[in-house]
Protein backbone atom coordinates (compact mmCIF):
# COMPACT_ATOMS: atom_id res chain seq x y z
CA UNK A 1 0.00 0.00 0.00
CA UNK A 2 1.20 3.50 -0.86
CA UNK A 3 1.42 6.03 1.98
CA UNK A 4 1.30 9.76 1.27
CA UNK A 5 2.41 12.26 3.87
CA UNK A 6 1.96 16.03 4.18
CA UNK A 7 1.29 18.70 6.79
CA UNK A 8 -2.30 18.88 5.56
CA UNK A 9 -4.01 19.52 2.22
CA UNK A 10 -0.89 20.07 0.11
CA UNK A 11 -0.39 16.39 -0.57
CA UNK A 12 -3.86 16.28 -2.11
CA UNK A 13 -2.33 17.93 -5.19
CA UNK A 14 0.12 15.03 -5.45
CA UNK A 15 -2.66 12.52 -4.88
CA UNK A 16 -4.67 14.18 -7.67
CA UNK A 17 -1.76 13.74 -10.10
CA UNK A 18 -1.36 10.14 -8.95
CA UNK A 19 -5.07 9.26 -9.16
CA UNK A 20 -5.18 10.44 -12.79
CA UNK A 21 -2.61 7.74 -13.56
CA UNK A 22 -3.38 5.10 -10.96
CA UNK A 23 -7.11 4.91 -10.17
CA UNK A 24 -6.68 1.45 -8.64
CA UNK A 25 -3.81 2.13 -6.24
CA UNK A 26 -4.50 1.57 -2.54
CA UNK A 27 -3.52 4.73 -0.70
CA UNK A 28 -3.26 5.82 2.89
CA UNK A 29 -2.82 9.56 3.34
CA UNK A 30 -1.65 11.26 6.51
CA UNK A 31 -2.31 15.00 6.84
CA UNK A 32 -0.70 16.29 10.03
CA UNK A 33 -2.91 19.38 10.20
CA UNK A 34 -2.48 19.89 13.93
CA UNK A 35 1.20 20.64 13.28
CA UNK A 36 0.72 22.65 10.06
CA UNK A 37 2.37 24.62 8.63
CA UNK A 38 5.59 22.61 8.46
CA UNK A 39 7.42 25.13 6.34
CA UNK A 40 8.03 27.47 9.27
CA UNK A 41 9.58 24.79 11.50
CA UNK A 42 13.26 24.09 12.10
CA UNK A 43 15.15 20.98 11.02
CA UNK A 44 14.93 19.30 14.46
CA UNK A 45 11.16 19.71 14.66
CA UNK A 46 10.77 18.45 11.10
CA UNK A 47 12.94 15.40 11.86
CA UNK A 48 10.68 14.56 14.81
CA UNK A 49 7.47 15.08 12.83
CA UNK A 50 8.70 13.11 9.86
CA UNK A 51 9.67 10.18 12.08
CA UNK A 52 6.23 10.24 13.72
CA UNK A 53 4.49 10.45 10.32
CA UNK A 54 6.54 7.66 8.77
CA UNK A 55 5.91 5.45 11.80
CA UNK A 56 2.20 6.08 11.63
CA UNK A 57 1.99 5.24 7.94
CA UNK A 58 4.10 2.10 8.20
CA UNK A 59 2.14 0.95 11.26
CA UNK A 60 -1.05 1.30 9.20
CA UNK A 61 0.41 -0.88 6.45
CA UNK A 62 2.15 1.48 4.03
CA UNK A 63 5.22 -0.12 2.50
CA UNK A 64 5.94 2.49 -0.15
CA UNK A 65 5.91 6.14 0.89
CA UNK A 66 5.51 9.41 -0.98
CA UNK A 67 6.63 12.42 1.01
CA UNK A 68 4.12 14.78 -0.61
CA UNK A 69 5.69 17.67 1.28
CA UNK A 70 8.80 19.48 0.05
CA UNK A 71 9.55 20.84 3.52
CA UNK A 72 10.00 17.25 4.73
CA UNK A 73 12.15 15.97 1.86
CA UNK A 74 15.45 16.09 3.69
CA UNK A 75 14.22 14.76 7.04
CA UNK A 76 12.24 11.97 5.41
CA UNK A 77 15.27 10.83 3.45
CA UNK A 78 17.46 11.00 6.54
CA UNK A 79 14.92 9.14 8.67
CA UNK A 80 14.04 6.42 6.17
CA UNK A 81 14.82 2.87 7.11
CA UNK A 82 16.12 0.33 4.66
CA UNK A 83 12.73 -1.43 4.76
CA UNK A 84 10.72 1.45 3.33
CA UNK A 85 10.81 2.72 -0.22
CA UNK A 86 10.51 6.49 -0.40
CA UNK A 87 9.82 9.00 -3.14
CA UNK A 88 10.17 12.65 -2.20
CA UNK A 89 9.42 15.75 -4.27
CA UNK A 90 12.77 17.14 -5.37
CA UNK A 91 14.59 14.34 -7.17
CA UNK A 92 11.81 13.49 -9.67
CA UNK A 93 11.70 17.20 -10.57
CA UNK A 94 15.47 17.32 -10.94
CA UNK A 95 15.27 14.36 -13.32
CA UNK A 96 12.57 16.11 -15.35
CA UNK A 97 14.68 19.27 -15.56
CA UNK A 98 17.68 17.48 -17.05
CA UNK A 99 16.42 18.28 -20.51
CA UNK A 100 16.15 21.99 -19.66
CA UNK A 101 19.81 22.90 -19.41
CA UNK A 102 20.41 26.62 -19.03
CA UNK A 103 16.78 27.54 -18.28
CA UNK A 104 16.23 30.25 -15.68
CA UNK A 105 13.85 29.03 -13.03
CA UNK A 106 12.31 30.64 -9.98
CA UNK A 107 11.62 28.18 -7.17
CA UNK A 108 8.75 29.17 -4.88
CA UNK A 109 8.88 27.25 -1.61
CA UNK A 110 8.67 27.41 2.15
CA UNK A 111 11.63 28.62 4.18
CA UNK A 112 12.23 25.07 5.45
CA UNK A 113 12.53 23.75 1.89
CA UNK A 114 14.91 26.50 0.87
CA UNK A 115 17.03 26.07 4.00
CA UNK A 116 17.24 22.32 3.34
CA UNK A 117 19.02 23.06 0.00
CA UNK A 118 17.27 19.99 -1.44
CA UNK A 119 16.36 21.58 -4.78
CA UNK A 120 19.78 23.05 -5.69
CA UNK A 121 21.48 19.86 -4.48
CA UNK A 122 19.17 17.66 -6.54
CA UNK A 123 19.18 19.86 -9.64
CA UNK A 124 22.88 20.69 -9.64
CA UNK A 125 24.01 23.10 -12.33
CA UNK A 126 21.55 22.00 -15.01
CA UNK A 127 19.27 25.00 -14.65
CA UNK A 128 19.88 28.47 -13.24
CA UNK A 129 17.85 28.34 -10.06
CA UNK A 130 16.74 31.33 -8.03
CA UNK A 131 14.95 30.49 -4.78
CA UNK A 132 12.20 32.57 -3.23
CA UNK A 133 10.78 31.64 0.18
CA UNK A 134 7.15 32.70 0.66
CA UNK A 135 6.51 32.74 4.33
CA UNK A 136 2.92 32.36 5.46
CA UNK A 137 1.55 31.16 2.13
CA UNK A 138 1.17 27.43 2.87
CA UNK A 139 -0.55 28.19 6.18
CA UNK A 140 -2.89 30.72 4.55
CA UNK A 141 -3.87 28.12 1.95
CA UNK A 142 -4.22 25.30 4.48
CA UNK A 143 -6.54 27.26 6.72
CA UNK A 144 -8.61 28.77 3.91
CA UNK A 145 -7.56 32.44 4.05
CA UNK A 146 -9.55 34.75 1.75
CA UNK A 147 -8.22 35.09 -1.79
CA UNK A 148 -7.18 38.74 -1.26
CA UNK A 149 -4.93 37.69 1.61
CA UNK A 150 -3.34 34.90 -0.44
CA UNK A 151 -2.83 37.34 -3.30
CA UNK A 152 -1.18 39.91 -1.01
CA UNK A 153 1.30 37.34 0.32
CA UNK A 154 2.17 36.17 -3.21
CA UNK A 155 2.50 39.67 -4.62
CA UNK A 156 4.71 40.94 -1.79
CA UNK A 157 7.05 37.99 -2.31
CA UNK A 158 7.17 38.40 -6.11
CA UNK A 159 7.92 42.11 -5.86
CA UNK A 160 11.30 41.17 -4.35
CA UNK A 161 12.24 39.74 -7.78
CA UNK A 162 10.55 42.33 -9.99
CA UNK A 163 12.61 43.04 -13.13
CA UNK A 164 14.27 39.61 -13.16
CA UNK A 165 13.80 37.30 -16.13
CA UNK A 166 12.76 33.67 -15.77
CA UNK A 167 11.69 30.94 -18.17
CA UNK A 168 9.57 29.13 -15.59
CA UNK A 169 8.34 29.12 -12.02
CA UNK A 170 8.45 25.89 -9.97
CA UNK A 171 5.71 25.39 -7.37
CA UNK A 172 8.05 23.95 -4.73
CA UNK A 173 5.39 23.53 -2.06
CA UNK A 174 2.54 21.09 -2.60
CA UNK A 175 0.06 23.58 -1.15
CA UNK A 176 0.77 26.15 -3.87
CA UNK A 177 -1.16 24.43 -6.70
CA UNK A 178 -4.27 24.85 -4.52
CA UNK A 179 -3.83 28.62 -5.12
CA UNK A 180 -2.74 28.20 -8.72
CA UNK A 181 -5.20 30.78 -10.10
CA UNK A 182 -3.82 33.55 -7.88
CA UNK A 183 -0.20 32.52 -8.46
CA UNK A 184 -0.70 32.36 -12.23
CA UNK A 185 -2.18 35.86 -12.32
CA UNK A 186 0.63 37.35 -10.24
CA UNK A 187 3.32 35.53 -12.23
CA UNK A 188 1.85 36.85 -15.48
CA UNK A 189 1.65 40.36 -14.05
CA UNK A 190 5.16 40.55 -12.61
CA UNK A 191 7.26 38.14 -14.71
CA UNK A 192 5.20 37.86 -17.91
CA UNK A 193 3.75 34.82 -19.66
CA UNK A 194 6.10 32.11 -18.38
CA UNK A 195 5.61 28.43 -17.68
CA UNK A 196 4.46 27.15 -14.29
CA UNK A 197 5.83 23.75 -13.28
CA UNK A 198 3.97 21.62 -10.75
CA UNK A 199 6.37 18.93 -9.40
CA UNK A 200 3.38 16.69 -8.58
CA UNK A 201 3.35 15.50 -12.19
CA UNK A 202 6.97 14.30 -12.13
CA UNK A 203 6.42 12.70 -8.72
CA UNK A 204 3.33 10.84 -9.92
CA UNK A 205 5.30 9.57 -12.93
CA UNK A 206 8.01 8.32 -10.59
CA UNK A 207 5.38 6.52 -8.48
CA UNK A 208 4.06 4.84 -11.62
CA UNK A 209 7.56 3.66 -12.47
CA UNK A 210 8.54 2.35 -9.05
CA UNK A 211 5.53 1.59 -6.83
CA UNK A 212 2.75 -0.99 -6.85
CA UNK A 213 -0.31 0.81 -8.22
CA UNK A 214 -2.74 -2.11 -8.48
CA UNK A 215 -5.38 -2.57 -5.79
CA UNK A 216 -8.97 -1.67 -4.97
CA UNK A 217 -8.62 2.08 -5.57
CA UNK A 218 -9.53 3.05 -2.00
CA UNK A 219 -8.06 5.98 -0.08
CA UNK A 220 -7.90 6.14 3.70
CA UNK A 221 -7.30 9.69 4.90
CA UNK A 222 -5.91 10.12 8.41
CA UNK A 223 -5.87 13.67 9.74
CA UNK A 224 -4.57 14.94 13.08
CA UNK A 225 -7.14 17.78 13.20
CA UNK A 226 -10.54 18.04 11.55
CA UNK A 227 -11.17 21.37 9.81
CA UNK A 228 -14.09 21.55 7.34
CA UNK A 229 -11.65 22.82 4.74
CA UNK A 230 -9.89 19.47 4.41
CA UNK A 231 -13.13 17.53 3.98
CA UNK A 232 -14.37 20.08 1.45
CA UNK A 233 -11.18 19.80 -0.61
CA UNK A 234 -11.28 16.01 -0.57
CA UNK A 235 -14.89 15.92 -1.73
CA UNK A 236 -14.17 18.44 -4.49
CA UNK A 237 -10.96 16.82 -5.72
CA UNK A 238 -12.09 13.18 -5.52
CA UNK A 239 -15.86 13.23 -6.10
CA UNK A 240 -16.01 9.78 -7.64
CA UNK A 241 -13.50 8.02 -5.38
CA UNK A 242 -14.09 5.63 -2.57
CA UNK A 243 -12.52 7.02 0.60
CA UNK A 244 -12.79 7.30 4.36
CA UNK A 245 -11.57 10.11 6.65
CA UNK A 246 -10.42 9.32 10.17
CA UNK A 247 -9.28 11.81 12.80
CA UNK A 248 -6.28 10.36 14.64
Ligand code: DGL
Nearest residue numbers: 010037038039070071174
Ligand atom coordinates in the same frame (compact mmCIF):
# COMPACT_ATOMS: atom_id res chain seq x y z
N1 DGL B 1 3.01 21.21 1.55
C1 DGL B 1 4.27 21.22 2.21
C2 DGL B 1 5.42 21.52 1.30
O1 DGL B 1 5.39 21.06 0.19
C3 DGL B 1 4.27 21.89 3.57
C4 DGL B 1 3.84 23.28 3.65
C5 DGL B 1 3.71 23.71 5.08
O2 DGL B 1 3.06 22.99 5.86
O3 DGL B 1 4.29 24.75 5.41
O4 DGL B 1 6.38 22.14 1.67
